[in-house]
Amino acid sequence: MxxxxxxxxxxxxxxxxxxxxxxxxxxxxxxxxxxxxxxxxxxxxxxxxxxxxxxxxxxxxxxxxxxxxFKKKNKGEKDQKTKGKTTKDNDEQQQEDSNDAQVNETSSSKASSTKANSQGGAAAAKDEPKSMKAYSKFDFVPGEKIVATEDFSQDAVGDFPAKWNTNASGEVVTMEGAKFLQFAKSGVYYPEFVKELPENFTMEFDMLASEDLSVNMSGLKVFFPEFKERKLTFDQNFNSSAQAGIDIHPTADGESSTSSVWVFDKNSEKVVENTNRLAWKTNVANRVSIWKQKTRLRIYVNETKIWDLPKAFDSSLKYSMLFATSIFEGTVYLANLRVAVGAPDTRSKLITEGKFSTTGILFDVNSDKIKPESYGVLKELGTVLKENATVKVRIIGHTDADGEDAKNLDLSKRRAASVKNALQTEFGIEAARMETDGKGESQPVAPNTTAEGKANNRRVEFVKL
Structure with a gap:
């Protein structure tokens, strides 16, 4: 045989x-x-x-x-994919709902609610969004300045994104009210507006996987090759030039999900290779957060750090990024890409310079409810305030220019109050040491004419009193 x-x-x-x-x-x-x-x-x-x-x-x-x-998808799964594409009216509603939303404020909570309800209470309980306490070990802190964002708002449903390039195919689809890029089964893809990456940067995006995603071959790969190697002829299987890469590979049950990592040095020698189990939430968008600090690479999925590699990058090389797929069966989707630069130094900026501003405290759309993934930033602030027990601060909320002035002003004040409450209840900072204010859209730090500018204007500021 x-x-x-x-x-x-x-x-x-x-x-x-x-x-x-x-x-x-x-x-x-x-x-x-x-x-x-x-x-x-x-x-x-x-x-x-x-x-x-x-x-x-x-x-x-x-x-x-x-x-x-080759199990056939049941009718419910087909119907769910059919829901992924919607009409112009839904696109216009999405634009309205995104008023003053953080760049990465996806409707994953809506997706979770809708899809879980359709599949019964057990699924709903399994995939219910976790509270901030679940993120107690989440130490990810976004970069100081947002340099690239992508929510596909400028792209029509059914088209390949105008600001991306590929050697394959793909299309923008609407999944439960948010726009996602649906990747082809095999190909290389990258946003042309992301070029050479700096020494310190963060990258975040939402990822969805279809329920029929096979355990064979790959899920969604993220490569960090040298900038000169970032091209459509990049060989995702055999390229051994200097690079760091990961494969995020969910499964339908979530329990067999895995993540793989590899690193090649500038001599084309593979110096890191490993695969581990991945804690994946089914039926909802999962948040992937990537943090590069000089040679160190940290990767998180939702609240869990899955990789922390101290020597993933060569400090003498210039890196870029690209995505790749080599999928046997099923589909993966990406939304709300956000790239920021800079190594946050909360302690120095707040205590020494007297002011610290962050775009990393995230809120639900048009709401003052803080997203749990903001824990890393809040924890850093809480630590600084605890170590400097005599310091008092004013917390100031800011918005972009979308929407009505009065509503933005009110929203900025409420968000500042929410941050104060979180610092008090989660980290034990005395309320008397904090006062709050909101400036709405009146104090922009960047033009409100681009997505990146608006994202930088949506911020929370801390001023030492």
Whole structure:
């Protein structure tokens, strides 16, 4: 019996026995020199019978494995994908709802509610968004200045994003009210407006995976190659130039989800390679946060840090980024990309300079409710205030220029009050040490004519009193 098994080159280890591209060929032959002898005929018959039984059992298992891979999606899943595309009216409503939203304020909570309700209470309980306490170990702090954002608001549903490039295909779709880029099964993709990345930067995006995403081959790969290597001919499987890369590979049940990581140095030697289990929330958008500080690379999915590599980058090289897919079955989606630069130094800016401003405290759309992923920034502020017990601060909320002036002013005041309350209740900072105010859209730090400018204007400021 000859068994040929295909496996992927990069991203995850060997495919399962009954994975993609499985080919089974089996041959068995008994040659009897003298068929006239009854005893030998009897032996021949019994041996052939045993071989046939073994072959049949093997083929039965192969058929069963292939059947599991190619399980047809039920009508509910097809209907759910149909919901992914909507009309112009929904696009216009999304624009209205995004008024003064943080760049990465996705409607994942809406997606969770809608989809979980359609699948019963158990799913809803499993994927219910966690409270801020669940993020108590989340130490991610976004960069100081946002240099690139992408919410696909300028792109029509069904089109490939105008500011991106690819050697494959893809299209903008609407998933539960938010625009996502749906990647093709195989290809390389990158936003042309993200060029050479600085020494210190953060990158964040929302990711969705279809329920039929196969465990074979890859999920969504994120590469950080040298800037000169960031091109459409980049070989995602065999390129060994200096790079760091990850493969985020969810599964339908969430329990078999994995993440792989690899690093090549400038001599094309692979110096890091590993795969671990991934805590993935099914049926909702998951937030991926990436933090580069000089040579160090930290990667988070939701509140969990999944990788922390101290020597992932060569400080003498200039890096960029790209996405890639090599998917056997299913689809992955991306939304709300945000790239920021700078290494936040909260202590120095607040205590020494007397002022600290951050775009990393995030709120629900048109709301003063703080998103749990803001924990890292709040924790840093809480630590600084605890270590400097005599310092008092004024917390000031700011918005962009979208919407009515009066509503933005009120929203900025309420958001500042929410931040004060969080610092008091979560980190024990005395309320008497904090006062709040809001300036609405009246004090922009960047023009409100671009997405990046608006994102930088939506901020919370801390002024030492």
């Amino acid at each position: 000859v068994i040929n098994v295909a496996f992927k080159v990069r991203g995850i280890g060997l495919s399962s026995f009954f994975g993609a591209m499985l080919a089974v060929s089996a041959t068995a032959q008994i040659r009897v020199e003298d068929p006239k002898k009854t005893a030998e005929r009897s032996v021949e018959g019994r041996v052939n019978s045993r071989i046939d039984q073994g072959i049949n059992k093997g083929l039965d298992k192969v058929e069963e494995g292939i059947g599991n891979i």
